[in-house]
Amino acid sequence: MTKNKSSTVVEIKNLWYTYPGRLEPTLKGVNLKIKEGEFILLTGPTGCGKSTLLKTLNGIIPHESGGVFSGSIKISGIETGNSNQMELSRRVGLVFQNPDDQIFSTTVEDEVAFGPENLCLEREEIDKKIGEALRMVGMSGHRLNSTNALSGGQKQRVCIASMLAMMPEILAMDEPVSQMDPLGTREILNTVRELNRKMKITIMLVEHRLHELAPFADRVVIMESGKIIFDQPASKAFDHLEIFHRLGLRVPEPVELCHTLGIKASPFSAEETFPLLTTGGFKEKTRRYLTRPDPERKMELPEYSLEDTEPLISIRDLWSGYEKNRMVLKSINLEIRRGERVAVMGTNGSGKSTLLLNLAAMLKPYKGSVKVFGEDTKSKTPYSFAGRIGFVFQNPDLMLFCDSAEEEAKFGPLQLKFENIEERARISLEAMSILNLKQDLPQSLSRGQRLRTAVASVISIDPELILLDEPTTGQDRVNIEQMMDYFKNKGSTLVFCTHDIEIAMLYSTRILVMNEGRIIADGKGRDVIKNIDVLRKASLTQPPVVEIANYLGIDAFSITELVETLIRRNPEMRGAEGIKC
Ligand SMILES: Nc1ncnc2c1ncn2[C@@H]1O[C@H](COP(=O)(O)OP(=O)(O)OP(=O)(O)O)[C@@H](O)[C@H]1O
Numbered sequence: 001m002t003k004n005k006s007s008t009v010v011e012i013k014n015l016w017y018t019y020p021g022r023l024e025p026t027l028k029g030v031n032l033k034i035k036e037g038e039f040i041l042l043t044g045p046t047g048c049g050k051s052t053l054l055k056t057l058n059g060i061i062p063h064e065s066g067g068v069f070s071g072s073i074k075i076s077g078i079e080t081g082n083s084n085q086m087e088l089s090r091r092v093g094l095v096f097q098n099p100d101d102q103i104f105s106t107t108v109e110d111e112v113a114f115g116p117e118n119l120c121l122e123r124e125e126i127d128k129k130i131g132e133a134l135r136m137v138g139m140s141g142h143r144l145n146s147t148n149a150l151s152g153g154q155k156q157r158v159c160i161a162s163m164l165a166m167m168p169e170i171l172a173m174d175e176p177v178s179q180m181d182p183l184g185t186r187e188i189l190n191t192v193r194e195l196n197r198k199m200k201i202t203i204m205l206v207e208h209r210l211h212e213l214a215p216f217a218d219r220v221v222i223m224e225s226g227k228i229i230f231d232q233p234a235s236k237a238f239d240h241l242e243i244f245h246r247l248g249l250r251v252p253e254p255v256e257l258c259h260t261l262g263i264k265a266s267p268f269s270a271e272e273t274f275p276l277l278t279t280g281g282f283k284e285k286t287r288r289y290l291t292r293p294d295p296e297r298k299m300e301l302p303e304y305s306l307e308d309t310e311p312l313i314s315i316r317d318l319w320s321g322y323e324k325n326r327m328v329l330k331s332i333n334l335e336i337r338r339g340e341r342v343a344v345m346g347t348n349g350s351g352k353s354t355l356l357l358n359l360a361a362m363l364k365p366y367k368g369s370v371k372v373f374g375e376d377t378k379s380k381t382p383y384s385f386a387g388r389i390g391f392v393f394q395n396p397d398l399m400l401f402c403d404s405a406e407e408e409a410k411f412g413p414l415q416l417k418f419e420n421i422e423e424r425a426r427i428s429l430e431a432m433s434i435l436n437l438k439q440d441l442p443q444s445l446s447r448g449q450r451l452r453t454a455v456a457s458v459i460s461i462d463p464e465l466i467l468l469d470e471p472t473t474g475q476d477r478v479n480i481e482q483m484m485d486y487f488k489n490k491g492s493t494l495v496f497c498t499h500d501i502e503i504a505m506l507y508s509t510r511i512l513v514m515n516e517g518r519i520i521a522d523g524k525g526r527d528v529i530k531n532i533d534v535l536r537k538a539s540l541t542q543p544p545v546v547e548i549a550n551y552l553g554i555d556a557f558s559i560t561e562l563v564e565t566l567i568r569r570n571p572e573m574r575g576a577e578g579i580k581c
């Protein structure tokens with residue numbers, strides 16, 4: 001097909017869509033044009049309709065979904081309503097939000113082969129494509145592995161590889177890197193960006209982690225309540241910070257910092273920020289202070305050293321895994337006390353989820369011991385700890401089976417024969433901001449809403465120990481903060497896996513870093529974060545604000561701390577014309 005440089009590959013006109021069984025439309029008059037080779041970052045608060053819009057591109061909506069659909073979508077000039085799904089899938093590769101919804105083959109190789117096989121390519125060509133695609137996502141060593149034996153981030157890599165093996169005209173990706181470690185995310189997005197540039201593959205990527213993804217995009221498009229309300233070049237998007245703040249969306253730390261300091265610039269990285277802070281114009285540019293850093297976001301000093309209390313969790317020389325001849329966890333020693341909030345970080349596949357499964361007695365030690373509440377898990381089942389441990393899985397769909405969000409929240413208290421069941425459900429749904437969705441079928445909620453339903457179903461039993469496997473994925477900033485503030489204010493004992501160093505720094509009292517099944521660092525966030533070697537092994541980098549603080553010779557770990565230190569150094573920045581902190 002020959003197209004000129006600026007040909008339109010996606011044209012959406014006045015698109016309305018209502019899911020079967022819903023009274024309100026989810027898409028309300030969407031208009032959007034995308035040119036060949038553009039890289040669009042689509043974002044917006046959870047539940048605003050991003051996934052729904054993506055599903056209209058490859059025809060899942062309306063061909064498979066049913067519901068009421070009006071308006072028009074053309075893909076390379078072809079009306080999706082008049083085309084069949086096979087044809088559309090060839091043109092538009094969709095990476096699903098939940099890898100478990102996409103993966104259906106038993107081995108990695110078969111999963112990636114599926115697309116090229118359907119294109120009827122020669123076997124040799126198919127093999128080549130599998131090899132190339134797996135290499136691009138860093139999964140060459142897993143070609144023959146079972147897809148069931150992959151970690152969450154590894155599954156996402158395989159999903160991306162499946163699409164790369166097909167090289168569609170358009171890649172529609174629904175939070176494709178949400179469970180991936182930061183360095184892996186960067187590497188894969190560099191690859192996607194290269195394909196986008198060289199092969200002119202058009203990219204439409206949905207994400208909440210704007211701070212990590214924006215540098216790759218050409219355009220940032222924001223949806224709110226089923227409509228597109230913002231569409232700007234990525235380089236200029238954060239000049240309109242008020243929109244991101246109003247919608248509770250996350251922005252790159254350097255942008256937030258410059259905005260706080262009144263510097264009119266929107267740098268994405270620490271490196272881009274350095275010259276802005278050191279050139280002669282810095283003070284002049286800071287004459288107009290725009291926003292005061294939110295005091296709630298101020299970093300808390302860890303209070304985890306509760307040496308005198310009995311450990312709630314005590315692990316001695318733990319070796320554990322899924323197969324006898326392949327240990328995932330290797331000689332783990334760990335104590336966690338009541339009231340600690342422990343972030344577990346590490347590269348994809350380093351053993352974080354496996355550690356959590358051991359804490360919940362869902363996996364048992366091969367060697368060594370795990371004691372929770374003083375009881376050895378070896379002789380326990382997960383049910384022994386019912387009511388005392390609350391576990392939210394990496395894939396929340398695995399724990400949602402009731403007919404409504406409210407029933408999910410009532411299920412635990414009912415089973416445990418608690419009193420005040422209605423009240424417990426109401427409080428937990430309200431705490432997760434989903435009370436208005438209490439009658440909804442969980443499967444008809446957005447991913448962010450489903451995750452919060454799963455959390456509500458756990459906090460309604462008020463467990464002594466809460467285990468959360470990647471609770472920040474697919475959530476906007478406001479919801480992440482609300483969830484983590486809830487646990488912080490309640491004084492919960494929390495162990496949570498995350499790849500999000502900014503959230504770990506803000507909300508944990510202690511960070512554990514894992515590498516190849518071992519704990520390689522364990523301490524206060526501000527100590528762990530200084531150890532570049534440890535961060536590298538965990539596929540992490542320092543948050544930009546820490547890099548900027550280092551550059552300025554300041555000991556600060558958050559925007560608030562950095563700004564306050566700058567003011568202490570330059571008191572004249574405060575006052576009528578300076579920074580008003
Ligand atoms: N299968 C479905 N049936 C009925 N309603 C649905 C269905 N899927 C989604 N919805 C509703 O459509 C709205 C938009 O959902 P969608 O998944 O598109 O949001 P989103 O912006 O992608 O959210 P998130 O950021 O949480 O992934 C939500 O209010 C959701 O409840």
Ligand SMILES: Nc1ncnc2c1ncn2[C@@H]1O[C@H](COP(=O)(O)OP(=O)(O)OP(=O)(O)O)[C@@H](O)[C@H]1O
Nearest residue numbers: 149150151152153154322348349350351352353354
């Ligand atoms: N059910 C399983 N059967 C066999 N091996 C598994 C299974 N689940 C995970 N593994 C393997 O165990 C290792 C650790 O997986 P785990 O899920 O604990 O990693 P993780 O650190 O949580 O990764 P991610 O950040 O991707 O979620 C990986 O190499 C994975 O392939």
